[in-house]
Amino acid sequence: DVIAQVTGPLASVCVTQRFGNPFTETVELAYRFPLPHQAAVVDFELRIGSRVVRADVQELEAARRGYEAARAAGSRAGLLEERRPNLFALEIANVPPGETITAVVRYQERLRYDDGEYEFVFPMGLTPKYHADPAEAEKVDAPLAPAGSPIGAVDLSVTVDNQTMSPPSTNM
DSSP, X not given: OEEEEEETTXXXXXXXXXXXXXXXXXXXXXXXXXXXXXXXXXXXEEEETTEEEEOOOOOHHHHHHHHHHHHXXXXXXXXXXXXXXXXXXXXXXXXXXXXXXXXXXXXXXXXXXXXXXEEOOOOOOOOXXXXXXHHHHHHHOOOOXXXXXXXXXXXXXXEEEGGXXXXXXXXX
């Protein structure tokens, strides 16, 4: 589910994604998703049953060490990290069989203004890229769904406050 609120040149967006474990054993979920190139993530939370786990911003290496320690201890843990300026990865450790986890990412972005119009774009796919280094591909590529395969539905809702829509200033 994607809910965007556009106020003037700023979009505040909430992306809610649901993940489940259909297998008979505990698994680690890994998901890669695009965000706009100039997006700034402002909040992240995991909802596990009635429990809500809020993000704590840390340096990447410290966050990864904490995630690995929690995973090794058998605890459920989540790690959201930026892999490229427009690509984020979410890892969720120790998801028991049959459990559903909801991840909520909130971001803001300044909208592009061109020829009298603002533009809001929400990316919904990753494109394969060439990588000279296979290790890089592992971090940033996602498997492609075969042609004709069903993929998850996306509900997109955008509310625009056009009372505050004015062109960017051109102070000189």
